[in-house]
Amino acid sequence: MPDDLKVGTATAKRGELQKGVIKGIELNTTTSIDIPVLVMNGEKDGPTALMVSTQHGIEIQGIEVILKIMREKVNPKNLRGAIIGIPVENPLAFMHHQYLSWIDNQDLGGGGSASPLTADKPNGTATERLAYILWQEAWSKADMVLNIHTNVRPDSLFFTEINVGNPKTKEKLEKMAEVFGVTNVVESVPIADDAPDTLANLAVKNGVPDILIELIDGRWISEPSITVGVRGTLNIMKAFDMIDGDIEPQEGVIIIPGICTFHGIVHANRGGLIRFLKTPGDFMKKGEVFAEIYDLYGDVLERVECPVDGYIWAYPCGDILGTPGSLQAVQTGANIAYVFTSDKQ
Numbered sequence: 001m002p003d004d005l006k007v008g009t010a011t012a013k014r015g016e017l018q019k020g021v022i023k024g025i026e027l028n029t030t031t032s033i034d035i036p037v038l039v040m041n042g043e044k045d046g047p048t049a050l051m052v053s054t055q056h057g058i059e060i061q062g063i064e065v066i067l068k069i070m071r072e073k074v075n076p077k078n079l080r081g082a083i084i085g086i087p088v089e090n091p092l093a094f095m096h097h098q099y100l101s102w103i104d105n106q107d108l109g110g111g112g113s114a115s116p117l118t119a120d121k122p123n124g125t126a127t128e129r130l131a132y133i134l135w136q137e138a139w140s141k142a143d144m145v146l147n148i149h150t151n152v153r154p155d156s157l158f159f160t161e162i163n164v165g166n167p168k169t170k171e172k173l174e175k176m177a178e179v180f181g182v183t184n185v186v187e188s189v190p191i192a193d194d195a196p197d198t199l200a201n202l203a204v205k206n207g208v209p210d211i212l213i214e215l216i217d218g219r220w221i222s223e224p225s226i227t228v229g230v231r232g233t234l235n236i237m238k239a240f241d242m243i244d245g246d247i248e249p250q251e252g253v254i255i256i257p258g259i260c261t262f263h264g265i266v267h268a269n270r271g272g273l274i275r276f277l278k279t280p281g282d283f284m285k286k287g288e289v290f291a292e293i294y295d296l297y298g299d300v301l302e303r304v305e306c307p308v309d310g311y312i313w314a315y316p317c318g319d320i321l322g323t324p325g326s327l328q329a330v331q332t333g334a335n336i337a338y339v340f341t342s343d344k345q
């Protein structure tokens with residue numbers, strides 16, 4: 001950890017919190033779209049934790065978690081290591097209230113695409129350039145990454161997601177998920193050396209553990225997301241000896257025990273309004289009906305069944321222009337539910 005930690009225009013000396021921007025891209029008005037960053041350099045040596053939120057522009061709870069951690073909870077005088085906080089990773093999505101960049105409809109993190117957006121193209125599209133500069137300025141300086149996302153209403157379940165397929169990061173990721181303390185979804189397909197250089201894949205290739213944290217009620221700053229997010233983050237910092245204190249178990253939220261595995265997305269076969277008969281976190285048998293799609297006369301068109309013995313973590317319905325959670329209504333083929341299983345069920 002250097003004496004002067006520099007990220008974008010912010011330079012923090014030991015014991016300091018500083019703010020600045022990572023220079024982004026320019027619109028056709030010559031307006032700059034930059035990425036605000038907070039840099040906290042601890043008094044003593046230790047790991048550098050990068051906290052990022054709002055890779056997806058409607059998922060704003062992590063912004064508040066980062067601000068609470070860096071402005072209220074952690075004092076640089078007592079910190080061993082450093083924290084880099086990026087409240088809004090993708091300003092092109094956030095400024096337009098959209099999930100993806102409004103300008104090229106791309107996902108900064110490379111999600112949801114067969115040819116994902118990578119962070120290795122300084123001369124690429126607007127969003128590719130943001131990913132590149134984020135890697136250069138922030139991700140490449142981190143020893144661990146807390147990537148905070150949120151599901152959206154109606155209702156959802158807190159979880160973390162880790163990929164334990166890579167020996168260099170497995171142990172640290174398991175420790176981070178355990179102390180964060182919510183339902184943990186585990187993936188184990190290794191990231192190959194020739195996998196596309198997305199931000200997350202680059203982290204793995206460099207031996208940097210990158211935990212995905214999914215809070216709930218993403219369009220709002222609300223409880224219990226803030227408390228759960230702050231408590232889990234502080235637990236990770238305690239577990240890696242960045243701050244003093246005991247690990248605090250999560251309280252007041254549903255936690256599914258065991259090793260959980262993502263099963264898939266259930267899609268609508270009819271169009272209409274949708275009502276939910278189960279709450280995320282409820283255990284369901286295969287074939288159990290968890291939602292009904294009904295038309296504007298009130299007649300039920302489809303009774304939607306759970307495809308496996310398992311659980312739902314959220315209902316990402318109401319998708320429009322790639323942005324979920326805008327309306328409690330679906331069209332044929334729309335996303336309805338994320339389904340997962342647990343080895344302990």
Ligand SMILES: [Zn+2]
Pocket residue numbers: 055056059149150
């Ligand atoms: Zn997200």
